[in-house]
Amino acid sequence: MVEEFKNEKFIDFLVPENHQKMELALKEVKQELGKEYEIIIGGKKIKTKEKFQSYNPSNKDEVIGILQQPSHKEVRQAIEVAFEKFKGWSKEPAEKRAEYLFKTASIMRENKFKLSAWLVYEVGKSWAEADGDIAEAIDFLEFYGREALRYAGPQPLTKIPGEKNELKYIPLGVGAVIPPWNFPMSILTGMTSASFVTGNTVILKPSSDSPVTGAKLMELLEETGLPEGVVNFVPGRGSVIGDTLVSHPHTRFIAFTGSMAVGLHINELASKVQQEQIWIKRVLAEMGGKNAIIVDEDVNLTTAADGVIASAFGYQGQKCSACSRAVVLEAIYNKFLDMLVERGKQIKIGSPVDPTNYMGPVINERAFKAILNYIEIGKKEGHLVYGGKAIPGPGYFIEPTIVADITSEARIAQEEIFGPVLAVIKASNFDEALTIANSTMYGLTGSVYTNNSAHLEKAKTVFHCGNLYLNRKCTGAFVGGHPFGGFNMSGTDSKAGGRDYLLLFTQAKAISEAL
Ligand code: NAP
Secondary structure (H helix, E strand, C coil): CCCCCCCCCCCCCCCHHHHHHHHHHHHHHHHHCCEEECEEECCEEECCCCEEEEEECCEEEEEEEEEECCCHHHHHHHHHHHHHHHHHHCCCCHHHHHHHHHHHHHHHHHCHHHHHHHHHHHHCCCHHHHHHHHHHHHHHHHHHHHHHHHHHCCCCCCCCCCEEEEEEEEECCEEEEECCCCCCCHHHHHHHHHHHHCCCEEEECCCCCCHHHHHHHHHHHHHHCCCCCCEEECCCCHHHHHHHHHHCCCEEEEEEECCHHHHHHHHHHHHCCCCCCCCCCEEEEECCCCEEEEECCCCCHHHHHHHHHHHHHHHHHCCCCCEEEEEEEHHHHHHHHHHHHHHHHCCCECCCCCCCCCECCCCCHHHHHHHHHHHHHHHHHCEEEECCCEECCCCCEECCEEEECCCCCCHHHHCCCCCCEEEEEEECCHHHHHHHHCCCCCCCEEEEECCCHHHHHHHHHHCCCCEEEECCCCCCCCCCCCCECCCHHHECCCCECCCCHHHHHEEEEEEEEEC
């Protein structure tokens, strides 16, 4: 009997023993940087002529790992292997498939510190953010394992005299799993495990900014004894191999999380039926956001300012859920702005290997340049009240940046920046604040700080976003408690970590027997 699902506890790094363990893990991982990782197809490890490297964004000359760049040939080969493997794997009992998730969770738990250390180096997460990522990956494994058992059980149907009826959830086929780098272990693990626990087989293509983290999951899956070919690891640039993976006639579904531009491209390509294709491909596309926090005039300003700062600058604003717009009521606008600036000044930036740094680097040069460009645009659209500069050094560090007096139509209020840039917008009343909050093409997360119960009730119906938070920050969703996914151009609202999620990886078969 499997115990009830509980969220994994976060590590308290203030406990000296935990602090020492993390320091040791960082030292150990440092020794392992620069290794080469192979493509894995049907358990076979393959090296290609062409390679690419993953770099430390805090220290851009430090190579985290060397990866193979597959050609279209390897991608097709992986799909064919997964297609063959599906024939057997799809028939395995749910209990057996779920067991691999529970085992992986347990090994991940034993290796938490080291896995977190990999994230500190590969994607510039602080200790706490890295631990949160690993904890969420464990949660996905534990939660989806239990969910698979639930879906495998008897499903309620209306009784029809003279018949024995049942409904079974069966798998779809080969899935292309395409995650982003910003939750390199949790999203990658969640989408991969949801795919295979339901009986599908997988081509896992990690982000080119975090391929080593993907390789670490493959090592864990190998350790659990997951049969070869169930998950095939094909790291490589999305712009080079993505279209082959998505358009192949044997690809049955695509589980994507990433930017709107790539998500829409995948959706369009997947909708085109290829020769020999005998299904409509299913696309799960979880995309970007332009999330707002409304700060009402009747509120504890300290709590609200802390919430906005944590939501805007935690992990350098590189969370899809991050707050990039603070919509502040006129009556408290100036005071609240001062409080934000005060808090911005206290943020320490630098390599996340040092746990006293709250903010680390942004992910790569392209993001670094794009964010600085948005800051220049913001300076013209409003008033820069804090930050705005890059920090010289070996990494991609940018100050937490606050731009005030932004209109709701401004580019920095409409376009996803995906970095530490907060646009502050004034609203004359609560209704106007809600209109501003709803004025972008996105609809991922949102939050309202208010003591006014009528405003809270109004926000529940009017604020159009997939994850609405009241009197708390808009980041930090918990598996099970906060099923996650957005509306409009934020995606297909797949609600990762929720009870509907596994349905998306299955199709229901109704069987009716005359008695
Ligand atoms: P991205 O550039 O869209 O990349 C996401 C994934 O797509 C990567 O693995 C990427 O591979 C791959 N890719 C790129 N071009 C492709 C193509 N033509 N065909 C198939 N795959 C392709 O996004 P990102 O920079 O990694 O992540 C940041 C974005 O993700 C932000 O917009 C953020 O809001 C969003 N996000 C959303 C959620 C959510 O739950 N809604 C969660 C996290 C992040 P390469 O790395 O090789 O290019």
